[in-house]
C-alpha cells in the first residue's frame with residue numbers, strides 16, 4: 001500500500017516534471033524548482049482579494065470589449081464603426097458560423113467563464129467563509145480552460161492586421177480596442193499572480209470531498 005497521507009505535500013514542477021516534497025511557504029516566501037527555477041508556490045497575503053478584484057475588472061472589460069465599438073473605418077468620406085459582436089453577426093452565415101462561434105468562444109465566452117469560475121472559487125476566502133459547493137471542480141475546469149482563453153492573442157492579432165490595412169483606409173480604434181489592450185495586461189497579471197498550488201491547498205483544507 002502506498003502511504004497516501006504523505007502525498008499531500010508533493011508538488012511537481014510544471015516545466016520540467018521534477019518532484020518535490022514541500023511545506024506551505026511562509027508569507028512572502030516563494031518555492032522555486034531547483035532544476036529550472038520555475039516558481040512552484042508563492043502564497044501571498046490577501047492574494048484572494050487581489051485576484052478577485054482583478055477578475056471582476058476583467059469581467060467588466062470583457063463585456064465592454066464585446067459591445068463598445070472596436071474600430072471605425074473611413075474610406076472616401078464614408079465611415080463605419082462596429083463592435084466585435086456586430087462583426088461576428090456579419091459573418092454569421094454558412095461555414096463561417098462555425099468559425100465565428102469558435103472565435104467568439106475563445107476571445108469572449110471562455111475568458112469570461114474562466115474569470116467567473118475563479119471569482120466563485122476565491123470569493124469565499126476573502127470573507128473567511130468555507131468554499132462554495134463544487135469549488136474544486138470549478139477550479140479544475142478553470143485551469144483546463146486556460147489554454148483556450150485567447151483574448152490577448154486576439155488583441156495582438158488585431159493590432160498587427162490593422163497596421164496592414166492602415167494604408168488602404170483611415171482606421172480609428174474604438175473604446176473596445178483599448179479595453180482589449182487593458183484586458184491583455186490584466187490577464188497576464190492574473191496568471192502571474194494566482195498561485196494554483198496555494199488555491200488547491202486552501203481548497204483541500206476547507207472542503208471535505
Ligand SMILES: [Zn+2]
Nearest residue numbers: 013016033036
Ligand atoms: Zn523545474
